[in-house]
Amino acid sequence: MSYDYPDIDKAVELIDKSKSPVVMIGGGTKGYSQLISQFSERIGAPVIYALNGKGVLSDFDERVMGGIGLLGTKPSVEALDKTDLLILLGTSFPYVNFLPKGVDVIQVDSNPSNIGKRVRATVEFVGDVSDFLSKILPRVKEKDDKFYVRMKDSKEKWFNELNKKESDMSKPMKPQMVAYELSKVFTEGVVVVDTGNVTMWGARNFRASGNQRFVFSAWLGSMGIGVPGAVGALFVYDKVLALVGDGGFAMTMMELITAKKYSRPIKVVVFNNSKLGMIKFEQEVMGYPEWGVDLYNPDFSKLAEAIGIKGITVEDPKDLPSAIKEMSESEELFVLNAIVDPNERPMPPKLTFTQAKNYVLSVFREKLEPSEEE
Incomplete structure (x- = not known):
């Protein structure tokens, strides 16, 4: 469908x-990777993505800086x-606290209720998005000084910082290593990631090749979506990998029976830290001792x-590549039980532990304290 954009001259002026x-992309850009690549190259813009935008472009693309928010990158x-x-x-x-303030914003969305919502x-x-990009691409000037080039270092x-954990051969295994090693092998198909x-x-260590489709419970944050989500996806796609935590897996692991019954050869990797x-x-x-999380x-x-499904447990990082290879080459259902470090923290980008604590406290205060409007 073609749209009329009366303010396109203003957008061209701001970009030039x-x-x-x-450029920040979300779920509404899936299928438009070529247009986004052409647009970002022409205007010299780095590309960042909301969680639902992961995989639209390759994480190895020099323009792609990665995700944003608590799951994002420096x-x-x-x-x-x-x-x-x-x-x-x-x-x-x-999460508007992660977005810049006091700058011009161009927003494109097929849902009018999303415009100006955040x-x-x-x-x-x-x-x-594709219609907008098709119209504006011929009109904006090619930039010589490209911002994404300035972001190269x-x-x-x-990437070097991430690689320290991704190549760490200590035991228990680092979960970052498991995600990264998987991304080197499963470069196509659907990747369903649990909560x-x-x-x-x-989001951070599984490098998108640009040829996968990622599925997260991005809005609801529902635990347990990994296995049933993968089963459903394999009724549509040929290759499906599920990344699940042991907590989420325990909630819906009996859906493996469904997968077996209907011959859905999903590959499930459990990040098992007990x-x-x-x-x-x-x-x-929050300053509390851990309680009720074992x-x-x-x-x-x-x-x-x-259940009649091939299963392997891996504890030593030296055994991980061969286990992943065996799983990827199998034509049957497969569960890889990866024993990972329970003390590995999911640290936000550019935040120390103390800063992360202060951030979480501020979020709780916002939820608990009524606003002046209320």
């Missing part, structure tokens, strides 16, 4: 005068700190075998 534009934070123009494409990102937009466009430093600490490892890890972290940053887990690989 901008020295440091940033280069994305730095890009937003330096920007003078934010271009929101198909996203209604709710931040005040300087120029608003109700319509399809920041991204390289961030909890595993969301962090999936804890409700995110709750443990929240208790720590899990009594069965041997998940044996559980899988009892």
Whole structure:
């Protein structure tokens, strides 16, 4: 569907005068990777993504800085700190504290109720992202000084920082290593990521190739979506990988029976730390001792075998690549039970533990204290 954009001249003017534009993408940009790539290259803009925008472009693309928010990356934070123009494409990102203030905003969304919902937009466009980009691409000037090039060192430093945990051969295994090693092998298909600490490892350490489709419970944050979500996805797609925490897996693991019954050869990786890890972290940053977060887990690989599913438990990081290889080459249902470090914290980008504590406290205060309007 084609739309009429009476304010497109204003958008072109803002983009052409901008020295440091940033493109932020969400779920409304899925399927438009080529147009977004052309647009960001032309205007020299780094691309950051809300959780639902992961995988639209490759994480290895030099323009892509990564996610934003508590699950985000340092280069994305730095890009937003330096920007003078934010271009929101198909996203209604709710955590406005992570967005820049006092800059011009261009917002494009097919849902009119999302326009101006989070931040005040300087120029608003109700319509399809692909239609907007097709109209504006021929009109904006090619920038010689590209902002994403200036962000190159920041991204390289961030990847090097991530690599320290992703290549750590200590025991228990680092969950970051598991996510990263999986991303090197499962470069196509659908990746369903459950809710909890595993969301962090999936969002940050599982590098998108640009050929996968990622599924998160981004708005509801529902635990237990991994296995049933993967079963459903495999009725539509040929390759489906589920990343699940042990807490979320325990809630819906009997859906493996459904997968077996209907011959859905999903691949399930359990990040098994015998804890409700995110709750443990929240208790720590609030200053409380951990309480009620221990899990009594069965041997998940044996559980899988009892259903007639191939199962492997991996504790030593040296055994991880071969286990992932075996799983990827299998044509059958497969459960990989990865024993990971329960004390690995899902730290936000650019925040120390003390800063994370203060941030969580501020969020709780906002929820508990009535606003002046109320």
